[in-house]
Amino acid sequence: MKKETGIVFWRNMNARKKRGLKYLLMAMPFVIFVFAFSYVPLFGWYYAFTDYKIGQLFTQAEFVGLKHFQKLIHDTDVLRVLRNTLVMSGLNILVSPLPVAFAIMLSEIRGRRTKKVVQTVTTLPNFISWIVVYGVAFSIFSSNGLWNQILEILHLPTSQVGLIGDGDSVWGFQLVLLIWKTLGWNSIIYLAAITGIDTELYDAAKVDGANKIQLIRHITVPGLMPTFLVLLLLNVGNMLSNGFDQYYIFWNTFTADKIEVLDYYVYKLAFKAGQYSYSIALGMLKSLISIILLAFVNWISKKVRGYSLI
Amino acid sequence: MSIGKIRKSSDASDIVFNIISLVFIVVFVVVCIYPFWYIFVYSISDPALAKQGVWLWPRGFSLETYKEVLERDDILIAYVISILRTVIGTTITILCTTILAFMVTRKEMLGRKIIYRLFVVTMYVSAGTIPWYLVMRAYHLQDSFLVYVIPSAINAYYMILIKTYMEQIPASMEESAQLEGAGFFDVLFKIIIPMSKPIIATCAVYAAVGQWNTWSDNFFLVQDSNLQTVQLILRNYLQSAEAIAQAVKAGGASAASEAASAVTPASIQMVAIMVATIPVLFVYPFAQKYFTKGIMMGAVKG
Numbered sequence: 001m002k003k004e005t006g007i008v009f010w011r012n013m014n015a016r017k018k019r020g021l022k023y024l025l026m027a028m029p030f031v032i033f034v035f036a037f038s039y040v041p042l043f044g045w046y047y048a049f050t051d052y053k054i055g056q057l058f059t060q061a062e063f064v065g066l067k068h069f070q071k072l073i074h075d076t077d078v079l080r081v082l083r084n085t086l087v088m089s090g091l092n093i094l095v096s097p098l099p100v101a102f103a104i105m106l107s108e109i110r111g112r113r114t115k116k117v118v119q120t121v122t123t124l125p126n127f128i129s130w131i132v133v134y135g136v137a138f139s140i141f142s143s144n145g146l147w148n149q150i151l152e153i154l155h156l157p158t159s160q161v162g163l164i165g166d167g168d169s170v171w172g173f174q175l176v177l178l179i180w181k182t183l184g185w186n187s188i189i190y191l192a193a194i195t196g197i198d199t200e201l202y203d204a205a206k207v208d209g210a211n212k213i214q215l216i217r218h219i220t221v222p223g224l225m226p227t228f229l230v231l232l233l234l235n236v237g238n239m240l241s242n243g244f245d246q247y248y249i250f251w252n253t254f255t256a257d258k259i260e261v262l263d264y265y266v267y268k269l270a271f272k273a274g275q276y277s278y279s280i281a282l283g284m285l286k287s288l289i290s291i292i293l294l295a296f297v298n299w300i301s302k303k304v305r306g307y308s309l310i
Numbered sequence: 311m312s313i314g315k316i317r318k319s320s321d322a323s324d325i326v327f328n329i330i331s332l333v334f335i336v337v338f339v340v341v342c343i344y345p346f347w348y349i350f351v352y353s354i355s356d357p358a359l360a361k362q363g364v365w366l367w368p369r370g371f372s373l374e375t376y377k378e379v380l381e382r383d384d385i386l387i388a389y390v391i392s393i394l395r396t397v398i399g400t401t402i403t404i405l406c407t408t409i410l411a412f413m414v415t416r417k418e419m420l421g422r423k424i425i426y427r428l429f430v431v432t433m434y435v436s437a438g439t440i441p442w443y444l445v446m447r448a449y450h451l452q453d454s455f456l457v458y459v460i461p462s463a464i465n466a467y468y469m470i471l472i473k474t475y476m477e478q479i480p481a482s483m484e485e486s487a488q489l490e491g492a493g494f495f496d497v498l499f500k501i502i503i504p505m506s507k508p509i510i511a512t513c514a515v516y517a518a519v520g521q522w523n524t525w526s527d528n529f530f531l532v533q534d535s536n537l538q539t540v541q542l543i544l545r546n547y548l549q550s551a552e553a554i555a556q557a558v559k560a561g562g563a564s565a566a567s568e569a570a571s572a573v574t575p576a577s578i579q580m581v582a583i584m585v586a587t588i589p590v591l592f593v594y595p596f597a598q599k600y601f602t603k604g605i606m607m608g609a610v611k612g
Contacts, residue, residue, distance in 0.1 A: 016418050023419035026494075030410045030464060031425060036449075037461050038432040044441025102338070105331040118335060120598045121342050127594055127601075128587060129523035131545045135583035136345045138548060139352070144576065146348060149363055180341065188602055211321035212328075244439070244526065249545075263439075270440045283438030294434060 048281035054274070061277075068281035078282065081265040084171075084258055089239040091175045096232060099183055100224055103190035104216055119191075122184025130245040133181060137250075138164055141173075161254060170258040174250065189231075190224055197223040226305070233301055237294035240286050262286055346591065353584045357577035375577040378558045379547075385585060387536055388543040391455070395539065396521040399459040403517045406463045408510060411472035412498050429466045443530055452531045458521070458539075468513040475509040476502055508603060515600040522590065540586050547582035551575035 013021075048068055050061035072078055102122075109115050125133070140146045141163040148158045159166055163173050201219050210218070240262055247264040260268065266286070269279035352360050356370025363369075379385060413419060414426050437445075451457040479502060487497055503510065525541035532538070547554060555575045 017420075019416075020418040020420040023413060023416050023494075024421055024425075027410070027413050027419065027425055030406070030413070031428065033406075033464055034429055034432060037445075037464075038435075038437075041437030041441040041445045042435075044437055044444055047441075047444075102334075105335055108328070108331060109335075118339055119602065120595050121339050123598065123601065124346075124591075124594060125342055127519050127523070128590060129525060129541050131525060131541050131548075132583060132587050135544065135548055135579065135586075136349065139349055139576075139580060139583070140345060144361075183338070184342065212324045266439055270443075276440060280438060280440050283440060287436055287438060291435060 044280060045284045047277050048284045050277055052277045052280075054276055064277075068278050069285070071278065072282060072285065078265070080257070081260050081262055085240060085242055085261040085263075087171055088174065088242050088261060089235070091171060092178065093232065093235050095175065095179060096235060097228075098179065099186035100190050100221075100228055102183055103187040103194060103224075104220055106187065106191060107194045107220075108212070119184065119188070123188065124184070125181045126185035130249045133177060133246075134249045137177060164250070165252060165254040167254045167257060170255045174246065174259065177250075178246070190227060193224050193227045194220060229305070230301070233297045237297040238290065239293065240290050346587070349580050349583050353577065353580040355577075357572045357574040360577060361574060372572065375573050375581045378573055379578060379581045379585065382558075384535065384538065384543055384546075385540075385582075388538050388540045389585075391458075391537055392522060392540040395455070395458040396518050399462055399521040400514055400517045402459050402463050403465060403468070404510060404514050407465050407468045407513070408472055408503065408506075409498070410464060411469045411476060412502055414469070414473050415476050429464070429469060433466045439530075446531055453534045453537065454532075455537055457527050457531050458524075461527070462517075462521075465513075465517070468517065471513060472506065472509050475506055479505050512600045512603050515597045519590070519597070544582050544586040548579055551579045551582075554578055 046058075047061060049065055050063050051067075052061040106115060106118060109118070128136075138145065142148075143158075143160060143162040143165075145162055148162060151158045163169060166173070197219065201223075202215060205215055205219060242261045242263055244263040244267060247259055247261050248267065251259055251264065262282070266279050266283045269275045269282065347366075348364065351366070351368045352364045353375065354371060354373065355364055355368040356372040357375060359369040410429075414422060416422070419425070446452060446457060446461070451460070483501055483505070484497055487501055492500070523541060525539060525545070528537075528539045528542045552575045555573055555578050558573050558578070
C-alpha cells in the first residue's frame with residue numbers, strides 16, 4: 001500500500017516540483033557541510049553549563065548550571081577586558097571618517113595612473129598578515145629599531161623597550177597600526193560611492209560659483225552619508241569583536257593589561273588558564289550580546305533609513 | 311542662473327585644499343611603502359654595518375643571511391605547505407562555493423530561501439574559538455593538512471557575491487541552452503561560469519590571499535613540524551631570532567666559519583619577513599584590480 005502511494009505521489013508531482021526536489025537533494029551535501037562546521041560548534045555552548053575538563057567526553061562533563069555566568073558578572077578581570085574591547089572599538093569608530101576623507105582627497109587627483117598607483121600602494125598593508133605587520137612594526141619600533149634611531153638623531157628621549165613594549169601607549173599604537181593596515185582598503189568603497197554621485201550636481205554647483213570645499217561639503221559628503229552610516233552601524237553592531245590575530249601577535253607582558261580584548265581573553269582563559277567552560281561561557285555571552293546588538297542596529301537602520309542592513 | 315558672486319576658478323581655499331591633500335597622500339603613500347623598502351634594504355646589507363643604521367640604500371652587500379636562512383629545512387617545508395594550501399584550498403573553495411551559488415539561483419529548488427538563510431546566518435553567528443577548536447579535534451582534523459583546506463570550502467560571503475552576479479545574467483542565455491537539451495551541469499559549466507569569470511576571479515584572489523595569510527588554524531590545531539605554514543615559521547623566527555642566529559653560526563663546518571659568519575638576529579628577522587612577504591609583494595599589484603572590483607561589486611549589493 002505504502003509503495004503504491006509513493007509511486008502515485010511521485011507521478012502526481014509535476015516536472016517542476018521534481019526538479020525542485022532534485023536540487024534540494026543535490027544541495028544536501030552543502031547543507032551537511034555548513035551544519036558540521038558552523039552549527040555543530042554551537043552545541044559546544046552546552047559546556048558553558050558544565051565543568052568541562054579537556055579530554056573528557058561530552059557526557060562526562062559535570063553539569064553546574066549557571067555557575068560560570070554568575071562568576072562572569074562579578075569578575076573584575078572580565079570588566080577590564082571589556083573596557084579594553086570597548087576602547088579599541090570606540091577608537092576605531094572615532095576614526096572611521098578617515099577613509100572618507102582619504103577617498104575624497106584621492107578622487108580629486110587628476111591622472112588615472114597616479115590614482116591607480118596610490119590605490120595599489122595604500123591597499124597593500126591590508127593584504128599582509130598581522131604576523132608580517134608585527135615584523136614590520138618590530139623592525140621599526142623595537143628598542144633597536146628605526147624609530148629609536150631617528151629619535152636619537154633628533155636628540156629626543158628614546159624608550160628602553162620601544163613602542164612594542166610600552167604598556168601605556170598600547171591603545172594609541174594599536175590604533176595607528178590598524179589605521180595603517182585598513183585606511184587604503186576602507187577608502188575603496190567610498191571611492192566607488194563617489195563615482196556614483198550624479199555629475200550634474202557638481203556642474204550645477206560650479207555654475208553657481210562653488211569652490212572645491214563647498215562642493216565637497218554640500219554634494220560629496222551628503223552623497224557618501226548613506227554608505228558611511230551603513231558601515232558605522234555595522235561597526236557598532238560588531239563592537240565586541242576586535243579580532244584575535246592583532247591582539248595575540250602584539251601581546252607581551254608589558255602590554256598585557258591594556259591589550260587583552262575579549263577575543264584574546266577567551267583564548268587566554270582556555271589555553272593558558274585551562275578554564276574551558278568559563279571561556280565558553282564568556283564566548284557564548286559575547287556572541288549572544290553581539291546578535292542582539294546587531295539586531296538592534298538593524299532595527300534602527302530600518303526605522304531611520306527604511307532598509308535593513310543585512 | 312544665479313546672480314551671486316562669480317568666483318575665480320582657482321579659489322584660495324582650493325589651493326590650500328590641494329596642498330593639504332597632496333601632503334597627506336604623499337605622506338601616507340611613503341608610510342605604506344617605506345617599511346617594506348627598509349626591511350628589504352636591511353636584508354641585503356652586511357649585517358654588522360646594517361646594525362649601525364640603514365636608511366635608503368643598503369650598507370655593504372651580503373646575501374649570506376638569505377643563504378643561511380633558505381637552507382634551513384623548516385622554511386623550505388613551510389613554503390611547500392603554504393603553496394599547497396593556497397592552491398588546493400582556493401580551488402576547493404571556489405569550486406564548492408560557485409556550485410552552491412548556482413544552486414541557490416535555481417528558483418525551483420525546494421527550501422531555497424531557508425537554505426540560503428542558513429548560510430547567510432553563519433556570517434553573523436559564531437560559536438566561538440573554543441567550541442570550534444573542540445569540534446575540529448572531534449573530527450580528527452588536528453595535525454592534518456585537511457584542516458587547512460576543508461573547513462574553508464564554503465564561504466558565505468563569496469557565495470553571496472557570486473550568486474548576486476549570476477542572477478544578473480540574462481535568463482535568455484540559459485533558456486536557449488535548455489532548449490538544446492542542456493542539463494544542470496552543462497548550463498553551469500558551459501554558460502554561467504564563463505560569464506561569471508570576473509566575480510569568480512575576484513573571489514579566487516580573495517581566497518588565495520586568505521589561504522596564504524591564515525595562521526590561526528595552524529596555531530591551534532597543527533603541531534606537526536612538517537605541516538607548519540610560512541606565517542607561523544615567520545613568527546618563530548621573529549620571536550627566537552637570537553637562538554636561530556646562534557644555531558646558524560654554530561652550524562658552520564669549523565670554528566673559523568663560525569667566527570666569520572656575520573649573521574645577526576636582526577638580519578635573520580629581516581630576511582624572514584622578506585621570505586614570507588615577497589610572494590605577496592610580487593603578486594599583489596597584478597591581483598589588486600580584482601580586489602577593487604570585488605569591493606565595488608560588494609558595494610552594489612550592500
